[in-house]
Amino acid sequence: MSLSGDVGVILSLFCPDDKGFGTWQECLLKEGDGFFRGHGYSYIGVFLLGYRVIYVIRNDESEDVFLVGFSERIGFGAPVDFIYSKTEGVIWDSEFPRGDWKSGIPDLSFLFSKCGESSEKYSQIVFLVRDHQNFAHVLLNSYTAISRVIPVSPKVAGAVFIGKKFPLGRVDEFFPEIKELKRSEVFIKVSDNFFFSSQLAIPLLVGSKNGRKSLKIPSKDFEGRIVNVKSRLGMDTAFFNIREQVDKSKSPVVWVSIRGYGKRNASNFEDFVVFFLSSLRASLGNGFTVIFDGLSLQEGFSNEESVRGGPDIKSQIKKENVVADSIIAKMACFEGIEFISLIGLPIVNVMSIARYADFYLCHDGSIQHKIGWLYPETPGIIHGNSQRNVGKEHGWHPVDIGSGPCWLPNKFVIDENEIGGNVPHANYGYKVKFGKDLAEYIKNAHDFF
Known part of the structure; x- marks a missing residue:
């Protein structure tokens, strides 16, 4: 017609x-x-x-x-x-x-x-x-x-x-x-x-069908609103203490996401994060801050609700804190690295602190969107199974400014899906392969940005 x-x-x-x-x-x-x-x-x-x-x-x-x-x-x-x-x-x-x-x-x-x-x-x-x-x-x-x-x-x-x-x-x-x-x-x-x-x-909506340009650009005004809004979910004292701690830090800030339960995770995730942070030392030295982000509290969700197809929110947060503590223990031999956890904080508090990050390592999915969509000019690497890597080694970035994150290349990933199994939305685990090539990739990715 x-x-x-x-x-x-x-x-x-x-x-x-x-x-x-x-x-x-x-x-x-x-x-x-x-x-x-x-x-x-x-x-x-x-x-x-x-x-x-x-x-x-x-x-x-x-x-x-x-x-x-x-x-x-x-x-x-x-x-x-x-x-x-x-x-x-x-x-x-x-x-x-x-x-x-x-x-x-x-x-x-x-x-x-x-x-x-x-x-x-x-x-x-x-x-x-x-x-x-x-x-x-x-x-x-x-x-x-x-x-x-x-x-x-x-x-x-x-x-x-x-x-x-x-x-x-x-x-x-x-x-x-x-x-x-x-x-x-x-x-x-x-x-x-x-x-x-x-x-x-x-x-009121903006999206992918608004003419030729999506116009999805979180404004500086809205960033300010995120920073200044007071969450009604509690933990405000903890939040303000953390924000003051990060604000006073003069060292580079590396943001790392943590998933406790859920299929879409690396089976050797803890060792992968240790390898990632160790590789960054070639660029940053010992003096940098690591912020762990995990499951965030959201308005309208009960702590008894199941998330990610697994246990309830409380159990997820508990598991993620165990993972964070384990990573910190494995990094004990490296001096001068400070660790801060945002796991279990209200989501608006977490997003307000994300503006301090200089570089990030995140799982593929909405956990990356907390930092990558609100602060689209912050560089980072995302990881996931190879079937979800459909963007030619660049992560999904629907925002009209900044650049999308690098996707950890498939050559460093071993999928752990069952052969012949029905895996909806490529929702399965994977394992990361370590070695000199991965260390060089991490260093180059950070140096490039």
């Missing part, structure tokens, strides 16, 4: 190209009602179904009315998922997955009778901020979007928070400028799980 007529105009509205305009949400905030009227359309309202946002707009010339549905995938950044015409039904359909709508777009014609066709100008602008159980998505897709629009949104009435999983903490703790609004203050229930509002409700 040619992207002409209403389809072409609507897609161009919600997918601005990379000419410095930012996301379509930012353009909408800057242009206001002119965002639609400047192209011959009027805004009627918005439907909300779970995480799915559906705009209702009208072509002022033809008077046809359209439902513009946006993707539910948080990592996409709210691109258009489908366009549904009152007169023709579905006139455009993306290839993006649609969550529960796996068999296609259902008959949505009944929605046209639930919203009316009045195009009176909305009286207020509100944000829609969605949750996710993975802190990395909340950080990169939701909170980064909020920090981008705050400077251009002085007239916003507040935000409706969709969902209850905000692992980093409440949105208004990071962004006190934004007033939390109840859904009932903005939307009315019109059918089953559909809610409608005539106000301008903007889903």
